[in-house]
Amino acid sequence: MAGSYVREARLRGLGRRRERIAPIIDRLANEHADAAIALRFRSDLELLVSVMLSAQTTDVNVNRVTPALFEKYPSPQDYLAVPAEELERDIYPTGFFRQKTKAIRGTMRALGVARKTANVVASELGHAQGIVVDTHVRRLSQRLGLSRNEDPVKIERDLQRVVPRADWARFPHLLIWHGRRVCDARRPRCEHCVLEDLCPSSRLR
Ligand code: SF4
Numbered sequence: 001m002a003g004s005y006v007r008e009a010r011l012r013g014l015g016r017r018r019e020r021i022a023p024i025i026d027r028l029a030n031e032h033a034d035a036a037i038a039l040r041f042r043s044d045l046e047l048l049v050s051v052m053l054s055a056q057t058t059d060v061n062v063n064r065v066t067p068a069l070f071e072k073y074p075s076p077q078d079y080l081a082v083p084a085e086e087l088e089r090d091i092y093p094t095g096f097f098r099q100k101t102k103a104i105r106g107t108m109r110a111l112g113v114a115r116k117t118a119n120v121v122a123s124e125l126g127h128a129q130g131i132v133v134d135t136h137v138r139r140l141s142q143r144l145g146l147s148r149n150e151d152p153v154k155i156e157r158d159l160q161r162v163v164p165r166a167d168w169a170r171f172p173h174l175l176i177w178h179g180r181r182v183c184d185a186r187r188p189r190c191e192h193c194v195l196e197d198l199c200p201s202s203r204l205r
């Protein structure tokens with residue numbers, strides 16, 4: 001029983017848990033300097049996928065599949081952009097490939113939503129971690145020639161490169177309001193637009 005070892009330690013005069021923990025960690029760290037997760041990954045996303053793949057198989061097996069996998073699927077959206085069967089084939093050697101495919105795609109979908117939500121919350125609290133890309137931000141970024149991409153994550157990355165960090169929170173609001181009031185999806189009112197001379201999509205020229 002675990003509880004009795006705690007008592008035993010006291011009876012043997014080994015010292016209290018709080019006193020023993022530092023040498024326990026130190027000595028183990030010395031003894032097993034190589035103790036680390038065996039999965040190979042270069043980002044949070046890669047770690048997440050590796051851990052999901054490692055269910056019911058060895059880390060070595062996972063590492064065999066992941067270099068090509070991570071090359072092919074660099075972002076969460078990439079896992080959703082292919083048919084499920086294709087991802088199943090790509091992770092087949094790790095076993096339970098159907099369940100794992102379902103789990104990975106579900107997580108990637110949730111990540112997309114979570115990321116957007118986290119950005120909105122962080123921005124409102126004054127700690128913008130990213131730039132919120134909704135339908136207006138996407139359209140305006142494209143029309144203003146700030147991004148060529150369709151994918152919101154890529155658009156965000158393009159915007160992060162050019163918008164000063166201090167403006168990350170307010171920039172999407174500005175685009176959203178401009179989108180609603182002036183740069184309508186179907187009928188942009190370029191003749192009333194304060195950005196007209198800066199905009200490559202102006203219909204006046
Ligand atoms: S000039 Fe026209 S297309 Fe460009 S941002 Fe203004 S309204 Fe939109």
